[in-house]
Amino acid sequence: MKMPSTLFTLAARHVFPVEGGPIADASVSVADGRIVRVGVAAEGPAVDLDLGNAAIVPGFVNAHTHLDLGPIAPANGDGPEDEVDWLRRVVEGRRAGRPGDGAEASRRNVLASVRAGTTLIADTTFGGQSWDAVAEAPLRGVVFSELIGLNRLRGLETSGSAFEWLAKHPLDPDDPDPTTRAGLSPHAPYSTAGWLYHRAATSKRPLSTHLAEMPEETELLEHKTGRLRTFLEDLGAWDDGWDPIGPRPADYIRRGDLRQADWIVAHGNYIDPSEFWQFRPEAAPDGQRVAVAYCPRTHARFGHAPHPYRAMLDRGIVVCLGTDSLASAPSLSILDEIRALRRLDPSASGELLLTMATLFGAWALRSDDLTGSLKPGKSADLAVVALPDRDEADPYTLLLESDLPVVATMFRGEFVHGPRA
Numbered sequence: 460m461k462m463p464s465t466l467f468t469l470a471a472r473h474v475f476p477v478e479g480g481p482i483a484d485a486s487v488s489v490a491d492g493r494i495v496r497v498g499v500a501a502e503g504p505a506v507d508l509d510l511g512n513a514a515i516v517p518g519f520v521n522a523h524t525h526l527d528l529g530p531i532a533p534a535n536g537d538g539p540e541d542e543v544d545w546l547r548r549v550v551e552g553r554r555a556g557r558p559g560d561g562a563e564a565s566r567r568n569v570l571a572s573v574r575a576g577t578t579l580i581a582d583t584t585f586g587g588q589s590w591d592a593v594a595e596a597p598l599r600g601v602v603f604s605e606l607i608g609l610n611r612l613r614g615l616e617t618s619g620s621a622f623e624w625l626a627k628h629p630l631d632p633d634d635p636d637p638t639t640r641a642g643l644s645p646h647a648p649y650s651t652a653g654w655l656y657h658r659a660a661t662s663k664r665p666l667s668t669h670l671a672e673m674p675e676e677t678e679l680l681e682h683k684t685g686r687l688r689t690f691l692e693d694l695g696a697w698d699d700g701w702d703p704i705g706p707r708p709a710d711y712i713r714r715g716d717l718r719q720a721d722w723i724v725a726h727g728n729y730i731d732p733s734e735f736w737q738f739r740p741e742a743a744p745d746g747q748r749v750a751v752a753y754c755p756r757t758h759a760r761f762g763h764a765p766h767p768y769r770a771m772l773d774r775g776i777v778v779c780l781g782t783d784s785l786a787s788a789p790s791l792s793i794l795d796e797i798r799a800l801r802r803l804d805p806s807a808s809g810e811l812l813l814t815m816a817t818l819f820g821a822w823a824l825r826s827d828d829l830t831g832s833l834k835p836g837k838s839a840d841l842a843v844v845a846l847p848d849r850d851e852a853d854p855y856t857l858l859l860e861s862d863l864p865v866v867a868t869m870f871r872g873e874f875v876h877g878p879r880a
C-alpha cells in the first residue's frame with residue numbers, strides 16, 4: 460500500500476524566491492513544514508492548489524514594531540507631525556491606559572500581522588506584555604522587553620522587572636527552532652541611562668534600541684539641551700546627573716561590552732555617513748549582527764530628512780524594515796511599507812525592496828538559515844499576494860505598484876490565514 464504523502468504543491472503566476480530571480484508559472488512544494496522544491500510548475504510535482512493570478516513570496520519579516528500600542532490619529536492630517544509632541548501623546552495614552560490594555564492590543568495586532576503575511580516579528584514591548592500573544596500566534600517572534608529611565612530609581616525598576624521576565628523565558632540551547640525568543644530593549648539614548656544599555660548587554664540576548672531617530676536626540680547627546688530635555692523635565696523624567704554613553708549614536712552599540720551583542724537599530728534616520736562603518740557586520744568583533752530597521756511610513760509621518768538607507772546598503776550595512784507601531788503607522792504590513800517606499804523612490808529595485816522585507820530581517824534576527832527566502836530546506840513560511848490583471852516587463856511591478864492584499868499566509872507548511880486556515 461502506498462504511504463500517504465505529505466507533499467503539497469502550490470502554484471501561482473509568479474514566485475519570488477528572493478534568493479534567485481522571479482519565476483513565472485511557478486510552484487512551491489512543501490513537505491513536513493519545509494520547502495522541498497521551487498521552480499516552474501510544469502516541471503514539478505502535481506499541483507494541489509493553484510492560486511492563479513497571485514505571487515508567492517517569503518513570509519515578511521517585521522523587524523521593528525510595538526504590538527502593545529494602539530492607533531494615534533495624525534495631528535496634522537497628511538502634513539508632517541512634530542515627533543516630540545507625538546511622544547507626549549504616546550506617554551499620555553500609556554499613563555491613561557488600564558492594566559491589560561497592552562496585552563489585549565498585542566493579541567489583536569499579532570493576528571493582524573499574520574494576516575499581513577508576516578511570519579517573523581521583532582516586537583518591543585513594555586514589561587514583556589506581548590509575550591503570550593506572540594508565543595500563541597502562528598509565527599516566529601523575538602520579544603524585546605523595554606528598559607527605560609534616565610534617573611537611577613526608574614532605571615532600577617524597569618531593569619529589575621525586565622531581567623525577572625527574561626529569567627522566565629530562557630533560551631533552550633537544544634532547540635534549533637524556538638518559535639519565540641526573549642530579548643531586551645533599552646528604549647533610546649534620550650530616555651535610557653547608559654548603565655541600562657551596558658546591563659542589557661550582559662544578558663547575552665538579542666537587543667534592540669531606537670537610535671538617531673530625530674535631530675532633537677543628537678542635540679541632547681551633544682549639548683544636553685533642546686526640546687527633548689524640556690519634554691523629559693515636564694514628565695519628571697529628567698536627571699541632572701545624566702551623561703550620555705557618548706555624543707554619537709554609534710557609541711550606544713559600539714562602546715566596550717555593547718559590541719558583544721546583536722542589535723536591531725530602529726530608525727537610524729540621522730546616522731551620519733562618517734559613522735556608517737561602525738554599523739557594518741565587519742565592525743563586530745565576533746560575528747555579532749547589527750542591522751538598521753528602517754520604518755518608512757513612520758519616517759514619512761514625522762517629515763524627517765530623507766532616510767540614508769540606500770547609502771547604508773551601498774556601504775554594506777544590513778537595512779531591514781519595520782512598521783513601528785499603529786501609533787505612527789496606518790497598518791502592520793511590511794508589504795504596505797515596501798509599496799510606500801517604492802512610491803517614494805520609484806528607482807528602488809523590486810528585488811532590493813523584497814529582500815529588505817524578508818531575508819535581511821531574517822538575518823538580523825538570526826533566522827536566515829530557517830526563513831527569509833523560498834529555498835529547499837527552509838521552513839515553509841510564505842505569503843500569497845493577489846496580483847493585478849495586467850502585464851509588466853518587471854514582475855516586481857505587479858507586486859509593488861498595486862494595492863491588492865495578502866490573501867494567504869503559510870507558516871511551517873500550514874495555512875494560518877487564507878484558503879485553508
Ligand SMILES: [Zn+2]
Nearest residue numbers: 669725783784
Ligand atoms: Zn519604535
